Amino acid sequence: MGKPKILVIYYSTYGHVKTIAEAEVRGLQKSGTVDAELYQFPETLPGDVLEKMHAAPHDTSVPEITTELLAEADGFLVGFPTRFGVAPAQVKTFFDATGSLWSKGALLGKPMGMFFSTASQHGGQESTAFSFLPHLVHHGLIYVPLGTPSPYMYETDAIVGGSPWGGGVIAGGDGSLQPTFKEIEIAEIQGEKFAEIACKLNAPEPAKTPVASDKPASEQPASEQPASATPKPASPVKEGGRFQRFVDKFKNLFKA
Template sequence: MALPKVFIISYSTYGHIHTVSQSIKEGLEKTGLVDIEHYQFPETLPDEVLGKMHAAPKPNIPVITVDKLTEADGFLFGFPTRFGAAPAQVKALFDATGSLWAKGALYGKPAGIFFSTGSQHGGQETTAFSFLPNLAHHGMIYVPTGFRNQNLFDNSEVVGGSPWGTGTVAGGDGSRQPNEKELSVAVTQGEEFAKVVARLSA
């Protein structure tokens, strides 16, 4: 019997979310419970603007399409914050899913979220919270991470993330990279999410 399929769908401007997504994928793979496909959100900005932003090169993974979404049994969405919410690139894809909504094509499918902010107080939890209406309108099941990883209790240094999902703090200039504790949370999120998808698909 085929394993349930999880899509990791990420948008990464400076590479932080892409790095986290690799640890998310590692956690999913460790369980052996799901098949994994990794996609990126379509870019909406022209190359000229991305160049002025000093954006990182796009990762070598396929771009997701609206029709492709129906093939997944579960989703892990990753993106940086824009003023405490998902960036326009993410919103643009979901704004195009009206036909899927009308058919209930994503109803009952589990979804988790991971995120990046420029600072500790840059809106990690609001980025996840403000994305929930997209899931609710499709009838998708939000799967938070909870406190399954002990690094979320660590106050000895900056550690992104929360019970809402894995997070990393990029720094105002993007120079801070995801640390081992944040990536450990990402692995845990992948592992726990795979277990939920497997139970729901059984």
């Protein structure tokens, strides 16, 4: 059995989320237990609008995710900026197109974690995750939160993105704040922790041990009867030998 394949999928307008996504990949790879691949959500805005927004140039070196790739993977880490406390339209548009996967239950039982970017510490890093949970619920995906595995998440004297819901970055109102080493380290930890859980969920099932039945062997279905309860065909050789001894003994009675 090969390693579980985990996809890290991001949408990034100004590059902040992409930096965190790359850290997530490094964390997954550091575990040594999964194969990690990086993808981005397709852009839905026209180029002239993105230019007016001063968006970062589109990175053509990172392939765009497709619904077929989702079905082939064993788990996902998904990252995106918040739009008024919810996921951006680009991400929702993609998930709106996963109806065929839903109808087949193609994502049922697969793990998924999230990471985010907001302009401020109270810009929706938790509400964005919370509002996105229905997508996971309807697909039967298993939400894997981050928890608080890093001491940086307890700091109160510095701006640090991320929460128990997932890794994150504080970008500032004008996008001037770049991901700090603390936010990057938290993202790497998330990748490592996610790999552990993904491996547990994808581990092969242990062989089932037959359970002894209280019913007599004669009342049990043939498929459930122990091997000793099934009569074995008699050996012709042994049966023949026993019969011959009986005949010889019977003859000796008359000789006497």
